[in-house]
Amino acid sequence: MSPMSFLIPDDMAESLSRLARDTGHSESFLVLEAMREYLQRESWQIEEIKDSLRELEAGNTASAEEVNALWEKWGKGAN
Template structure:
């Protein structure tokens, strides 16, 4: 019996991705669910971080927290660009 904390999901994969997944399963000895869950966790974490960072930037902009022209010029003078 499956844990009540797990939910089944059906996904259609492009053939090339399905083939790569099968090769990874054979090479690592891990099962399809373990590999898929690990990949999705990593993706969701990265996307969540980016969304949070964007939302923080928008909130700062809404509060009027911008770099001045001289701060921007100093940054580019120091780091190039």
């Protein structure tokens, strides 16, 4: 593992300490879990955006009529 040092606001430090105490986990464990979840979510989102841009560049798009037809099919059309 690689060491990392950073400052956090006092209110976050207090919340982290309280959560660590209440859950029986270390503060390091909780920070690592939070970072892991954040990185997974952000990485997934960026990959989805990249995939969408590749589809757009390849011309794989739907017309407004096709999109509207799907919205109507799914019961989400404008009323």
